[in-house]
Amino acid sequence: MRVVLDAGAAYELLTGGHGAPGVAAALRGAGAPPAAPELLDVEVAGALRRAVAAGDLESEPALRVLAGLAAMPLSRWPHRPLVARAWALRDRLTAYDACYLALAERLAGPGRGLLLTTDRRLARVAVAVGTVDVEVVPVG
Template identity: 45%
Template sequence: MTVADASVVVDMLLNTGASGGGTLAQRFARGEAIRAPHLLDVEVGHTLRRFTLRGEISVDRASALLDILAVLRIRRFAHTDLLPRAFALRSNVSMYDGIYLALAEMLNAPLLTGDAALADVPGCTAAVEILPVGAATG
């Protein structure tokens, strides 16, 4: 079981990472259980919106990617139960990142992310695996 954050999911959807998205895609292909907070969908949508506003991807492509996101085998968890732990990490990470870390701690599962800053958050017991993600939008 693995917790995935928005950075690696967006990377996989856009097929931009030589290793990041590929590794997450390989985990799906192996049938590995992927978990995420409900926040994932909002963050992925926010990123796709930003790409469309910049003209980096078309609205049609973004809509298609959101359709794919909706059917990915990711079990989502409500973030309301994770808020106290995320807030406890507030001095070192944003609430958004804290939600992913709190879920990883709760499930005793590693967090897959493209954000190297999450690898060594003081006070956090979650294992974090950094996956290189692409900068291009494909």
């Protein structure tokens, strides 16, 4: 089963957040490196920026997280082929979140893909759409 990792799950894993053990456990059982749209890097950088601005994280540790993200064994996929599906989901998800679901659908092949997320809304929509399996990692 191919795992698609969303930005929230990647952030938890890389920052050692409350959800890190759950993300790590799900990835251990995957058998292949996780996949994500290329936009994951920008979304994680945005989350780090917010954490630094709020005083929840210092700049140097944030830079180490970005270095860890760059080195992470992750199959990054271009988001351009995902945009049409993201647009079809526009009434239910942001374009960013819809790209993760679209990639999980695309990579599912004859089986079902797994979307690994910390976002309950994304998970609810993915379950309702019914095209992929979803694992929600609790963060708090």
